[in-house]
Amino acid sequence: MIAQCQCGALTATIAPGAEGALVMCHCVDCQRRSGSQFGSIAYYPAQAVTLSGEAREFTRPTDNGYSFTNGFCPLCGSSVYARASRTPDRIGVMAGAFANPALGQPLRSVYEQSRHHWIDLPVEMAHFQAGREG
Numbered sequence: 375m376i377a378q379c380q381c382g383a384l385t386a387t388i389a390p391g392a393e394g395a396l397v398m399c400h401c402v403d404c405q406r407r408s409g410s411q412f413g414s415i416a417y418y419p420a421q422a423v424t425l426s427g428e429a430r431e432f433t434r435p436t437d438n439g440y441s442f443t444n445g446f447c448p449l450c451g452s453s454v455y456a457r458a459s460r461t462p463d464r465i466g467v468m469a470g471a472f473a474n475p476a477l478g479q480p481l482r483s484v485y486e487q488s489r490h491h492w493i494d495l496p497v498e499m500a501h502f503q504a505g506r507e508g
């Protein structure tokens with residue numbers, strides 16, 4: 375399975391059989407990062423993800439004292455991957471970069487304190503007002 379930016383220069387290839395944990399995030403940083411009303415990232419074991427192509431990275435602090443870095447294509451601006459310093463053994467791949475409607479439903483929804491009110495979510499997901507611990 376391959377995720378890519380809009381122009382195709384930056385890709386993330388997922389090793390066959392690797393399981394991703396899909397997380398939906400409503401925080402205001404993810405809204406600004408993604409340009410959408412929520413962010414959606416699938417987290418994989420780092421060794422299962424191969425990045426290819428030139429990337430630029432932007433790092434910001436998180437509200438629980440860690441940092442969050444997203445990698446984006448310098449040509450077209452699409453975010454493709456992310457790293458959270460709290461979980462250094464994982465690499466996140468932007469769910470939309472797979473452009474695959476069969477990717478599946480998120481396991482959890484976080485930072486619902488800033489969720490846009492029209493977004494209605496299934497009850498069987500795990501829901502958090504802030505981060506997973508918060």
Ligand SMILES: [Zn+2]
Nearest residue numbers: 379381447450
């Ligand atoms: Zn690109």
Ligand SMILES: [Zn+2]
Nearest residue numbers: 399400401404
């Ligand atoms: Zn977020």
